[in-house]
Amino acid sequence: MKTYLITGGAGFIGSNFIQYLFKKYDKKVFIINLDSLTYAGNLQNLEVVSKYDNYHFVKGDICDREVVESIFKQYDIDYVANFAAESHVDRSIEDPSIFVKTNVLGVQVLLDTTKKYWIDGDIFIKGKKFLQVSTDEVYGSLGETGYFTETTPLDPHSPYSASKTGGDLLVKAYYDTYKMPVVITRCSNNYGPYQFPEKLIPLVIHNCLSGKAIPLYGDGKNIRDWLYVTDHCSALDIVLEKGKIGEIYNIGGNNEKQNIEVVKTIISTLQRLLPSDDPRKGKISKKLITYVEDRKGHDRRYAIDSIKIKDHLGWVPTIGFEEGMAKKIQWYLDNRDWLENIVSGEYAVYYKKMY
Ligand code: NAD
Numbered sequence: 001m002k003t004y005l006i007t008g009g010a011g012f013i014g015s016n017f018i019q020y021l022f023k024k025y026d027k028k029v030f031i032i033n034l035d036s037l038t039y040a041g042n043l044q045n046l047e048v049v050s051k052y053d054n055y056h057f058v059k060g061d062i063c064d065r066e067v068v069e070s071i072f073k074q075y076d077i078d079y080v081a082n083f084a085a086e087s088h089v090d091r092s093i094e095d096p097s098i099f100v101k102t103n104v105l106g107v108q109v110l111l112d113t114t115k116k117y118w119i120d121g122d123i124f125i126k127g128k129k130f131l132q133v134s135t136d137e138v139y140g141s142l143g144e145t146g147y148f149t150e151t152t153p154l155d156p157h158s159p160y161s162a163s164k165t166g167g168d169l170l171v172k173a174y175y176d177t178y179k180m181p182v183v184i185t186r187c188s189n190n191y192g193p194y195q196f197p198e199k200l201i202p203l204v205i206h207n208c209l210s211g212k213a214i215p216l217y218g219d220g221k222n223i224r225d226w227l228y229v230t231d232h233c234s235a236l237d238i239v240l241e242k243g244k245i246g247e248i249y250n251i252g253g254n255n256e257k258q259n260i261e262v263v264k265t266i267i268s269t270l271q272r273l274l275p276s277d278d279p280r281k282g283k284i285s286k287k288l289i290t291y292v293e294d295r296k297g298h299d300r301r302y303a304i305d306s307i308k309i310k311d312h313l314g315w316v317p318t319i320g321f322e323e324g325m326a327k328k329i330q331w332y333l334d335n336r337d338w339l340e341n342i343v344s345g346e347y348a349v350y351y352k353k354m355y
């Protein structure tokens with residue numbers, strides 16, 4: 001039975017990953033979730049697993065060496081999977097400093113502490129692996145053609161992507177310098193259950209359900225490559241189990257969509273899924289779409305080449321965009337309380353300031 005230290009496990013992808021692991025390994029995993037519970041961390045995401053004896057939650061910051069060290073002293077960790085991050089581009093444009101702290105310094109603290117407990121003399125203990133969960137945004141922006149491969153030069157544009165790039169480079173440096181057993185994954189845009197409604201898809205779902213305008217940045221034609229979150233989780237699991245140490249793996253859904261197409265799909269899917277007598281149904285229409293000022297430094301197009309992870313590790317995405325969108329929207333319809341709890345909190349202040 002493997003012992004995982006998962007950081008940022010109370011956020012969107014981390015909480016999906018924890019649930020994925022318990023399911024896939026039939027609860028035969030031991031998981032420590034270290035999360036500082038920022039505005040994006042939500043223990044409601046983990047209600048299903050919180051009752052398990054082999055799940056432990058530690059409230060703490062990855063920048064806090066004492067907290068990280070206390071975990072290594074207490075448990076024999078096999079895998080570290082670092083999800084903890086400030087993750088929203090628009091917030092990074094407003095205030096980059098916390099992004100540098102968590103996404104760069106936090107990664108260094110994690111690497112350093114992990115190294116201290118995994119090394120025996122000059123040799124790392126066999127079977128250990130440190131996974132840095134990163135993003136395609138480190139590669140910058142594409143023109144109308146081409147794909148990001150693992151060798152595409154790093155060219156981040158936002159404070160968020162620059163800070164993730166800094167974290168990735170530290171991880172690479174710990175491999176190059178100490179031969180620490182690390183792997184880096186770079187994934188495209190995720191969507192699925194438990195996603196915080198500051199991100200495009202859940203924001204649009206929420207605004208449609210509450211009859212609010214849908215803010216589309218610029219001309220609405222920026223392109224993202226969408227991947228359903230459980231497909232990301234299966235890729236991360238494979239990389240931890242079989243990924244080659246020191247390697248980078250791109251993960252993508254081969255699902256390029258313009259933002260306007262995404263919004264139209266949400267509108268039509270909501271209209272299909274809502275019962276005919278639901279009063280919200282009549283209010284949902286393309287008329288809600290409102291073009292607003294563009295995001296500063298807005299990357300035009302992301303598209304991932306995931307040939308390497310397919311060829312080397314046998315990973316393929318399984319959920320198409322229409323199917324994934326229907327699953328996601330149904331989850332938000334079935335979990336109104338989860339969404340209401342969030343939008344009535346800090347999010348309301350954020351939304352007023354931003355839109
Ligand atoms: P999220 O914002 O939903 O969750 C981040 C989690 O990290 C939260 O639970 C938060 O409380 C925690 N956290 C933040 N700062 C922390 C700190 N200093 N110490 C401990 N915990 C802290 O993010 P997400 O969308 O789930 O993304 C998870 C990871 O995946 C991030 O590293 C992100 O860069 C990466 N990623 C995200 C996407 C995407 O589409 N969302 C795509 C590719 C990669």
Ligand code: TDX
Nearest residue numbers: 087088089135137188189198199200215216217222259
């Ligand atoms: O209100 C909006 N209107 C709009 O047009 C919002 C919130 C976004 N957008 C646009 C900006 C992007 O082109 O939609 C696209 C997607 O935006 P986000 O959901 O903010 O995602 P993005 O900026 O692409 O970054 C996401 O994918 C990569 C995650 O937030 C990152 O954590 C991940 O690394």
